[in-house]
Amino acid sequence: MTDKQPLIARLDASTADFSARLDALLAWDSVSDAGVAEVVDEILQAVKTRGDAALVEYTNRLDRREVSSLADLIVPESKLHEALESLPAEQRQALEVAAERIRRYHEHQRQPSWDYTEEDGTRLGQKVTPMARVGLYVPGGKASYPSSVLMNAIPAKVAGVAELVMVVPAPGGELNAMVLAAAAVAGVDKVVTVGGAQAVAALAYGTESLPKVDKIVGPGNIYVATAKRAVFGMVDIDMIAGPSEILVICDGQTDPDWIAMDLFSQAEHDEQAQSILVSPDAAFLDRVEAAMERLLPTLSREAIARTSLANRGALILVQDMDQALAVSNRIAPEHLELSVADPDALLPKVAHAGAIFMGRYTPEALGDYCAGPNHVLPTSGTARFSSPLGVYDFQKRSSIIHCSAEGASELAKTASVLARGEALEAHARSAEYRIKV
């Protein structure tokens, strides 16, 4: 068995081919498919032009429903509370504790309006207001996650969004009780059991029964992602997420079983998920690999995790912590776990990461559910320019400019020179009318 496929790749950051091997490991083909785009375009057009009727038709056909009108697809608010009541006490309490912690954290993100007044009485500032209406897409079936409802809905409600509409497909009429309960806990205003591109179309264009929204957030399959891309510009959307990833930097002093399980918690998501461990301690990498060999067969999602680790996982040996951070900054990971004695010493050197899990007692799983920060994070290196989903994603700003007569007279002189320099005469003359003579 000398040719046995290793459980996970081993890389050494000091070798000449490291850079090329890392590139190959990170490479990931974002899905884009002409056939899907054609189907999605047809659905978007149908819902745009025929509204409720098209939405009902597609839902009956694609989700095996038999409803006669859109009203039948709207979940009464009482059902959400019934779902919450129906949960085992332990689950209900866990949802409520998580929601409360997520709410408390996100309240720190709410941005206030501000202004300042200059000596001549001119006032400048920004007025910050919530979006009026937001749509939240929630996948149906097996990938239907209550934690995702909390993480997407709560920041919107903390921002002050007046109407939060959740769409979730109910294949064969079935809905996940924990998802409905999470909607109740998070304060979702309306739940409609539609999904796919037709749900995105309804949110973006509005129908007779459903108002159009200003922004659509939440994960979905390739049809949903393609539809979101297509309506982007008419409404705002969140980032289209790639596969989830974790990068653990460990000094070699954390229990190898803990690190193995932290890596598994990413790898069990799906075959494309990426789990990477970086350490300066080669013997520790051996111990973690041994722990992985031993623990992997005990996982209920062993097959998925095994494929993910074989295809996209890596144990990377580095010379020291500076090299570990260089590797991490190059990857700009979605989740970065600093499983070391003094994570604060490393933090200033972290240039890009979606979320940073500090110390041996902060596994990613705590952040996924209930620590407070959002679990919707930039993937595939986009932490270079993107942020966790937050309250700021549901607020918008208007500039405020209020010139005093005196202030306007001075500003107009500068504006006039620049406008004439750009050959925009009406701009210049509009300004010049305000110059005191």
Added chain:
Amino acid sequence: MTDKQPLIARLDASTADFSARLDALLAWDSVSDAGVAEVVDEILQAVKTRGDAALVEYTNRLDRREVSSLADLIVPESKLHEALESLPAEQRQALEVAAERIRRYHEHQRQPSWDYTEEDGTRLGQKVTPMARVGLYVPGGKASYPSSVLMNAIPAKVAGVAELVMVVPAPGGELNAMVLAAAAVAGVDKVVTVGGAQAVAALAYGTESLPKVDKIVGPGNIYVATAKRAVFGMVDIDMIAGPSEILVICDGQTDPDWIAMDLFSQAEHDEQAQSILVSPDAAFLDRVEAAMERLLPTLSREAIARTSLANRGALILVQDMDQALAVSNRIAPEHLELSVADPDALLPKVAHAGAIFMGRYTPEALGDYCAGPNHVLPTSGTARFSSPLGVYDFQKRSSIIHCSAEGASELAKTASVLARGEALEAHARSAEYRIKV
């Protein structure tokens, strides 16, 4: 001459057909063109695979240049300062005054990192950092505006972006001295005379000589916009702007010549620009129309303004200020001028607007150049969900989670229940390892 085409449409918000007429007025076809997309794809691929060589070839061909290497396309820093020195004193001073005011305003937008510590020692927060490298697209030729350089570059530098790369095509080798001078004043780090889709490709993918950036901002023609859309996701981009618009709400007491010129300052931009005046005073609308008839022939850009007003302008009669605001909120205008005695009384009712110009002494032109706030604003109703370009567009956030051993033990109990509820066993077990026994 009874069939004479009116200079500008007249609408009455109280008539039955108002809503339909307003929709027709606002309708605007965003450009998307399969032929353009094909050309752009070819250019993107060429620059991605052949780097500098492709960039030089396209630039020689499309911009009528005759350079032999990419080095010839880089503008030495000394040239920028020479351009600034070469300007008439009045222009140089105007640029410097505007830049200083823009900088001072945008410094109010810089967002600090924050955190808080819970009773059990768990620390939560967000680390806010600037993007490392940003590309600024500046159109060449006649639409080359120094004010646009200031408005795009200064927020990036205030955010702390380390390397700001400006690309600007130089057709036939010619560059606008004021644009170069603005780059010097704004602190642009590098200027490269390339443009079009090839410039966007170089910024997004990098070449042998040019590093890839994290975000691309700035206006451009349809090739540039199409290329930006295509690379979005790999790098961040700003919004693709539609035609510029102004909505003026006036109580009838501002000098009609001032209002006419304020409307012209929008209409002179291009034939698609939109200028709308809303007032409860019908006689005032007549006076403004008369002023427009009289002043329009005196404009250097009369033809453009006339077409814009005829196609997309409107004078709208409303019953009162509440109806005026309802019309404005429905449009969600890029620029909203509240030319009234007490604009502060109206401000709380403004739901959506890119920038709000308060009172009779605050024409849009002051904001376009030097008041301080940004002139890159959400167009075509996107103020419902977008904000002015700002420092926040060049910052990104990382969540910070640092659990104490005690805090982790408590959180893990909640995380475990939720993870098992989602059938993610490795998540649960990763959390459970941290429960104190």
